[in-house]
Amino acid sequence: MPELTVPTLDFWFDFASTYSYPAAMRIAPLAVTAGVTVRFRPFLLGPIFKAQGWDTSPFNLYPAKGRYMWRDLERLCADLALPFRQPESFPQPSLLAARVALVGLAQRWGEDFCRAVFRAEFGEAGRIDDSATIARLLTPFGIDPHDVLAKAQSEPIKTRLRDETQAAQQLGIFGAPSFVTADGELFWGNDRLQQALIWAARAG
Amino acid sequence: MPELTVPTLDFWFDFASTYSYPAAMRIAPLAVTAGVTVRFRPFLLGPIFKAQGWDTSPFNLYPAKGRYMWRDLERLCADLALPFRQPESFPQPSLLAARVALVGLAQRWGEDFCRAVFRAEFGEAGRIDDSATIARLLTPFGIDPHDVLAKAQSEPIKTRLRDETQAAQQLGIFGAPSFVTADGELFWGNDRLQQALIWAARAG
Numbered sequence: 127m128p129e130l131t132v133p134t135l136d137f138w139f140d141f142a143s144t145y146s147y148p149a150a151m152r153i154a155p156l157a158v159t160a161g162v163t164v165r166f167r168p169f170l171l172g173p174i175f176k177a178q179g180w181d182t183s184p185f186n187l188y189p190a191k192g193r194y195m196w197r198d199l200e201r202l203c204a205d206l207a208l209p210f211r212q213p214e215s216f217p218q219p220s221l222l223a224a225r226v227a228l229v230g231l232a233q234r235w236g237e238d239f240c241r242a243v244f245r246a247e248f249g250e251a252g253r254i255d256d257s258a259t260i261a262r263l264l265t266p267f268g269i270d271p272h273d274v275l276a277k278a279q280s281e282p283i284k285t286r287l288r289d290e291t292q293a294a295q296q297l298g299i300f301g302a303p304s305f306v307t308a309d310g311e312l313f314w315g316n317d318r319l320q321q322a323l324i325w326a327a328r329a330g
Numbered sequence: 331m332p333e334l335t336v337p338t339l340d341f342w343f344d345f346a347s348t349y350s351y352p353a354a355m356r357i358a359p360l361a362v363t364a365g366v367t368v369r370f371r372p373f374l375l376g377p378i379f380k381a382q383g384w385d386t387s388p389f390n391l392y393p394a395k396g397r398y399m400w401r402d403l404e405r406l407c408a409d410l411a412l413p414f415r416q417p418e419s420f421p422q423p424s425l426l427a428a429r430v431a432l433v434g435l436a437q438r439w440g441e442d443f444c445r446a447v448f449r450a451e452f453g454e455a456g457r458i459d460d461s462a463t464i465a466r467l468l469t470p471f472g473i474d475p476h477d478v479l480a481k482a483q484s485e486p487i488k489t490r491l492r493d494e495t496q497a498a499q500q501l502g503i504f505g506a507p508s509f510v511t512a513d514g515e516l517f518w519g520n521d522r523l524q525q526a527l528i529w530a531a532r533a534g
Contacts, residue, residue: 178392188382190504194518201525300394314398317521321405 133162135326136306138294140171141220141227141240142183143302144199145316147248150240150303151208153319160323166237168224169294170287171302178300183217199248202316209249218247219255221287225278226260228286235267242266337366339530340510342498343444344375345424345431347506348389348403349520351452354444354507355412357523364527370441372428373498374491375506382504387421403452406520413453422451423459425491429482430464432490439471446470 137153139146150166157164175183185192196212203210223243230236242263246252253259261271277283294304298312305313305322309329313322341357343350354370361368379387389396400416407414427447434440446467450456457463465475481487498508502516509517509526513533517526 178394188504190382190502194502194504194516197516198518198522205525298394298398300392300398312398312401314402315521317519318402321409 131330133326133328133330134165134308135162135322136165136167138167138169138297138299138302138304138306139240140169140302141223141243141247141254142217143171144185144195144216144248146303147199147244148202148206148208149316149319150244152206152316154237156319156323160327162323162326166227166231166240167290167294168220168227168231168240168287169291169299169302170220170224173291174295174300177295186216203248209245211249211251213247213251213253215253218253221255222257222260222278223254224287225283226264226274228283228290229274229277230267233269235264235269238267239263335534337530337532337534338369338512339366339526340369340371342371342373342501342503342506342508342510344373344506345427345444345447345451345458346387346421347375348399348420348452350507351403351448352406352410352412353520353523354448356410356520358441360523360527364531366527366530370431370435370444371494371498372424372431372435372444372491373495373503373506374424374428377495378499378504381499390420407452413449415453415455417451417455417457419457422457425459426461426464426482427458428491429487430468430478432487432494433478433481434471437473439468439473442471443467 135157137149139150153164175181180187183192185195200210200212227236227240227243230239243254246259246263247254257275261275264271264274297306297310299306301314303316303319305318307322307326307329311322311325311329313319313325339361341353343354357368379385384391389399404414404416431440431444431447434443447458450463450467451458461479465479468475468478501510501514503510505518507520507523509522511526511530511533515526515529515533517523517529
């Protein structure tokens with residue numbers, strides 16, 4: 127009997143990334159329809175931007191592009207019926223949220239936590255870089271936030287996030303969200319989500 | 331009797347811009363379906379990039395992004411059944427082609443000329459920056475290429491292109507292709523063409 131394999135797609139994102147928000151909110155139901163298993167892979171864009179010579183988001187470095195991005199995101203969220211409110215501070219440090227997500231993705235609440243972070247940040251203009259907010263976002267999952275936060279700051283998780291960021295860079299990832307299929311095809315941007323799922327389903 | 335107005339959409343592009351190619355090839359039939367009149371508005375990205383501190387395309391400044399773009403464009407053209415061949419030189423000087431396009435857009439052959447330039451450049455990997463090639467691309471239109479080339483180098487046309495580039499910058503345009511509706515809404519990128527047409531049709 128042939129082995130049954132389910133096609134997979136890696137979803138690389140940074141909690142600081144604006145277009146990662148609609149991608150994170152849409153990907154699960156679209157993947158079910160496409161028959162594809164998605165792996166959430168948080169990483170940090172900061173080191174990758176630094177390697178390109180940027181010390182902040184290109185949306186801040188190039189104001190015309192930044193103004194456009196916020197308007198575009200607002201229109202996009204309206205079309206998708208997603209809440210949208212521009213945060214006062216951008217980009218937010220995403221290190222803590224990414225580490226907590228890695229803890230959760232090894233358990234059962236990781237994806238729901240990721241969506242909660244994005245909703246708080248870009249749907250409600252909240253801060254996501256302090257322990258109190260992260261603890262509040264963990265409440266629905268019936269786990270001890272203090273245990274999770276301690277684990278998130280442990281050496282294995284810190285190393286894991288550094289390794290994931292390096293892996294992203296080695297895959298040729300230069301922005302977020304990015305999608306990578308099992309056969310190594312890279313798709314960049316929320317606009318490429320459906321195309322990436324189609325490719326993943328074909329690639330098997 | 332109320333005046334009948336047809337919604338319009340301005341299509342801003344640079345002949346050097348890779349993603350302007352699929353946009354230019356797709357826009358006419360999509361606009362007919364949407365009931366929108368499109369105005370082709372060639373401009374030069376160079377001065378706008380320079381104002382952002384770039385002396386060449388960001389696809390050359392950031393190699394990972396550049397490698398991705400060529401692969402993405404190849405996939406995109408395959409999906410659209412558009413010919414694609416990566417030119418040896420990128421970006422190509424688009425000044426001459428843009429000036430000739432302005433001559434043609436004031437006559438009847440402008441849009442066909444624009445499509446012919448894009449096809450030669452990104453469908454056949456041809457050069458578009460020399461008079462001989464431009465003259466060859468003008469052949470199907472039954473006009474004297476020498477007259478057109480002379481007109482393209484005249485002061486009024488040179489001034490016109492400078493003014494158009496300045497107008498693009500004042501509209502907040504920072505890349506190509508871009509689409510601007512009658513009510514001033516800006517959409518950036520080939521991926522936003524359909525959304526721009528929908529907005530234009532609503533805006534009237």
